Amino acid sequence: xxxxxxxxxxxxxxxxxxxxxAGTVLSARGRRGTSxxxxxxxxxxxxxxxxxxxxxxxxxxxxxxxxxxxxxAILVGGVTLYLRHRGTVxxxxxxxxxIVMVLLIAAAVFGRARPHEYKDxxxxxxxxxxxxxxxxxxxxxASAGVLYLVLRSKLRQKxxxxxxxxxxxxxxxxxxxxxxxxxxFALLTVGLITGVFLVxxxxxxxxxxxxxxxxxxxxxxxxxxYALVLHSPYNPALxxxxxxxxxxxxxxxLLGTLAVVQAMR
Amino acid sequence: MNDLLLIGLNHTxxxxxxxxxxxxxxxxxxxxxxxxxxxxxxxxxxxxxVVLLSxxxxxxxxxxxxxxxxxxxxxxADFHATPAAKFETHLYERHGRAAVEHLFAVASxxxxxxxxxxQILGQVRTAYExxxxxxxxxxxxxxxxxxxxxxGKEVLTDTGLGDGRVSVASVAVDYAKRIFDTFSDxxxxxLGTGKMSRLVxxxxxxxxxxxxxxxxxxxxxxxxxxxxxxxxDFSGGDLxxxxxxxxxxxKHLIAADVIIGSTGATHPVVTRERFAGLLKKRRYRxxxxxxxxxxxxxxxxxxxxxxxxxxxxxDLQGVVSQTLAGRTGQVEVARGVVRRHVDAYAAWHRQxxxxxxxxxxxxxxxxxxxxxxxxxxxxxxxxxxxxxxVEQLVHRVIQKLLHGPVSQLKQAHEPHNDSRGEGQxxxxxxxxxxxxxxxxxxxxPHGQTVSDPTADDHNTDTDDHG
Numbered sequence: 058x059x060x061x062x063x064x065x066x067x068x069x070x071x072x073x074x075x076x077x078x079a080g081t082v083l084s085a086r087g088r089r090g091t092s093x094x095x096x097x098x099x100x101x102x103x104x105x106x107x108x109x110x111x112x113x114x115x116x117x118x119x120x121x122x123x124x125x126x127x128x129x130a131i132l133v134g135g136v137t138l139y140l141r142h143r144g145t146v147x148x149x150x151x152x153x154x155x156i157v158m159v160l161l162i163a164a165a166v167f168g169r170a171r172p173h174e175y176k177d178x179x180x181x182x183x184x185x186x187x188x189x190x191x192x193x194x195x196x197x198x199a200s201a202g203v204l205y206l207v208l209r210s211k212l213r214q215k216x217x218x219x220x221x222x223x224x225x226x227x228x229x230x231x232x233x234x235x236x237x238x239x240x241x242f243a244l245l246t247v248g249l250i251t252g253v254f255l256v257x258x259x260x261x262x263x264x265x266x267x268x269x270x271x272x273x274x275x276x277x278x279x280x281x282x283y284a285l286v287l288h289s290p291y292n293p294a295l296x297x298x299x300x301x302x303x304x305x306x307x308x309x310x311l312l313g314t315l316a317v318v319q320a321m322r
Numbered sequence: 323m324n325d326l327l328l329i330g331l332n333h334t335x336x337x338x339x340x341x342x343x344x345x346x347x348x349x350x351x352x353x354x355x356x357x358x359x360x361x362x363x364x365x366x367x368x369x370x371x372v373v374l375l376s377x378x379x380x381x382x383x384x385x386x387x388x389x390x391x392x393x394x395x396x397x398x399a400d401f402h403a404t405p406a407a408k409f410e411t412h413l414y415e416r417h418g419r420a421a422v423e424h425l426f427a428v429a430s431x432x433x434x435x436x437x438x439x440x441q442i443l444g445q446v447r448t449a450y451e452x453x454x455x456x457x458x459x460x461x462x463x464x465x466x467x468x469x470x471x472x473x474g475k476e477v478l479t480d481t482g483l484g485d486g487r488v489s490v491a492s493v494a495v496d497y498a499k500r501i502f503d504t505f506s507d508x509x510x511x512x513l514g515t516g517k518m519s520r521l522v523x524x525x526x527x528x529x530x531x532x533x534x535x536x537x538x539x540x541x542x543x544x545x546x547x548x549x550x551x552x553x554x555d556f557s558g559g560d561l562x563x564x565x566x567x568x569x570x571x572x573k574h575l576i577a578a579d580v581i582i583g584s585t586g587a588t589h590p591v592v593t594r595e596r597f598a599g600l601l602k603k604r605r606y607r608x609x610x611x612x613x614x615x616x617x618x619x620x621x622x623x624x625x626x627x628x629x630x631x632x633x634x635x636x637d638l639q640g641v642v643s644q645t646l647a648g649r650t651g652q653v654e655v656a657r658g659v660v661r662r663h664v665d666a667y668a669a670w671h672r673q674x675x676x677x678x679x680x681x682x683x684x685x686x687x688x689x690x691x692x693x694x695x696x697x698x699x700x701x702x703x704x705x706x707x708x709x710x711x712v713e714q715l716v717h718r719v720i721q722k723l724l725h726g727p728v729s730q731l732k733q734a735h736e737p738h739n740d741s742r743g744e745g746q747x748x749x750x751x752x753x754x755x756x757x758x759x760x761x762x763x764x765x766x767p768h769g770q771t772v773s774d775p776t777a778d779d780h781n782t783d784t785d786d787h788g
Contacts, residue, residue: 212500212631218486218641219496227608228503293606297629 062109062123062168069105070127073098074161077134081154084147087223092141095150095157099134102127102161119185122318123168130160132193140197146233147223152200163315180251180258188248192311194241195283199308201234202301209298231297234304235289242283249280275314282307326462328421329394329413330375330382333435336412343404346376351449354401355456361397371463375428375449377442379435384425386462391415422466422667426660429474431483438483438649438656443474466667473663481659482652486645490518490638491525494612498526498580501610501631505529511578512536513568513592514585515547518614522582527551527563534563535574541567572596576603582612583619594623601627614638672745673732679749680728682758687720727752 062070076098083091106127110116119125137153140146208227211220224230256267267273286303289295295303331341346354351374358372370387383394395413399406416424424433429446431438450467453459459467478484502508510526512519515538527534534551538544544565551563566574568591575581575597585591592611611632613620618634625632695716699709731752734745752758 208500212497215633215637215640218644219493220500222499224500226499226503227501232503293602296606297608 062105062165063112066105066108066112066123067165067168069101069108070161070165073100073102073105073130074158074165076101077154077157077161081150081158084150084154087221091150092138095134095154096138099131099138102131102134106131119189121168123164125189126160126164126167126315129189129192130157130164132190133157133160133196136193136197146201146204146225146230148204148225149197149200152203153196156196156200180255184248184251184255187244187251191241191244191248192308192315194237194244195279195304195308195311198234198237198241198286198304201230201237202304205230205234205301206298209301227297231300234300235286238283238286238304238307242280242287245276245280245283249276252276272314272317275310275317279307279310279314282310325370325386325388326418326421326466327385327389327391327394328382328416328424329385329391330380331409331412331414332380332382332433335414336409340409340412341379341381343402344376344381344398344409345378346374346381351376351452352456355453355458357401358397359456359458371453371460372458373449373453373463373467375446377445380428380433382428384421384463384466386460419664419668423660423664425466425470426473426663427657429470430477430656430660431474432477432653432656432660436489437646437653438478438485440478440484443471443478446474447471465670469663469667473660476663477656477659481655483649483656485652486641486648489521490614490635490642491522493638493641494522494633495525495529497612497631497633498529498610501608502579505531507532508579509533509535509577510580510582511574512582512584513571513619514538514583514615515543516584516586519547519582519584520550522584522612522614523551526580526582531580532562535566535578536563537566537568537571537574539568541565572600576600578609579607580610580612581620583615585615585619587615587619588617590621591619592624593621594627597624597630598627601629612638676731676745676749679752679758680731683724683728683752683756684720686756686758687724691716691720 076094080091080094080098083094106124109124109127110118113120118128133153134157137150137157140149204224205227208220208224208230211217211224212227225233252273255261261267264270282303285295286300286307289300331344333341354374355372362370370385370389372386373384375382375384383398385394391413395406395410398404398409425446427433429443431440431442434442446467450459450463450471453463498505505526508531510523510531510533512523512534515536519536523534523536534548536544536548538547544567546565548563548565571591575592581592583591597609606629608629608631611620611624611630613632613634616635620632620634622632622634624630695713699712702708702712704712731745731748734748
């Protein structure tokens, strides 16, 4: 089938994952210039994406799982490179790097699947784009959450002295987390509304008891968790550590949703 | 290099009141250099090149040329209007290689009161620039100070000597920067008006803090302390600083993001119970407590509260001690770098000394060859190709004849060659045998002598004379 990844595309994805891993390891060791590895890795992933689109003669994104997971990996990796380049949180790749690797590996493993059942309608496209874009923001929020907990722990380990500047500050990480959750929440809201509309307006693989399906439950669970995170300015008891933990938990639920989506194919 | 002289005093040889007498601000240093030059022109003393390094911990004068210690002491006494007896016994003196080694160690922070501090490197550069702008540097001090800057930079960046923080205030600021991103919207509350409060506050005001509250039991005392900052932070920007009393402490604790405890109270001023009751009113904002009081102002249990980051004097001094211990471990590495550069500089300097002689030797041989060639070629009927071949033949003969003596000359001037006398004997022999008078340093081209000492000295490369 033309829409399945070829050996060359898989090799490119594997090489991309290896380069991302190398970049993450070097970054963890505090080496300079480690952005080159993930940048080349993302270039290879993009090349695999282009070859895949060319092979199936369809340049529109998100047509199958290989395509969708690859786009997720490229977007998360791209945002990571941007944040590193800006110097906002140079160590963000310690968390996003493994996420990108997991997405690339998932693309290679689950990529051999049939195309999505979406149609070319505005509702379908809105649903597709919003549900796939929101995890990028939530991945970033979860990464900020992990780094927040690491930095908090380091700050409490007094004999070791102040942590290095590449972690940013607690305040910056909290702000990054909140901003990413706000963007992701808006996208997820659109994705859920359009998803409910689609499932009500036509027959889907979810069937008649669609609301009790794991994919839907997990999505709404993540939605509820992120709603709590957004509530933190009004309920300050949730801020700081709690917000970080909730962001990580919400992303885990979203990863569960993605895994269920793969399992359903 | 033997013409190089260093005379100075520092924190190990002179007490503060002596150092104060001789210390010079940059503009005064310029005036002192100018005065030294005028004095030299008047025939009163030495002359030559001079760099004056003056910091709060040292005053050093680097001189190149035939200068006597007495002339320098007299100058310092006259310029500062201070009897020489007040400082002369505190002075140290270094010559030649020892002076070079001392300067490189100073630029590297190895000779500083706080080992590995990097400020001295900037001060060495400033001192050199001041002298250069006064036209007081030349072929000896230009390359020496340029090399010193390189050595200092290499030691501070490539060894661990410059790593970490070495003052309680700087460690505190580093911690604060890991908690907060911006400080213009933050409030710093300083409990107490002691000297330590002032030192730590200096660090925080340099972060362009939004508001500073200084709390004391007496309003007048708090106001007086606040007034000392003069409404300006240490970068010259406006600083909102206000004195408050301890009566409204809860209100100030709610407003504050950074709380510095520095009172002389015998019991904790901020207890866990007190601060826990304020958390909700603070909307659970992070609080950075810095307890530099002994006995402590902040109950240690306050640090267990969520969102509270509490550091006491032991925590901060522990980091400082770790830094200093780490730096001490790097001293030998740093000294190794300094020694390597001193050797390289000495080698370059020796090569530079014999460079003009080798130049003269080749020039002398070239002149003889040219004269003979012109005479002989005029008698022969040769085409251009033939003339060229004969010229090349003569040049090759000169190269081969001089290769041995020049190599021996260079070898005798290698830094690892201890028999400096042998080198000098060769120099005299060559001068005598070939009737050469090499140009002195003063006659040497300026650009050549100030070039980077790390660069190969092309004057000693026989190929360039071929």
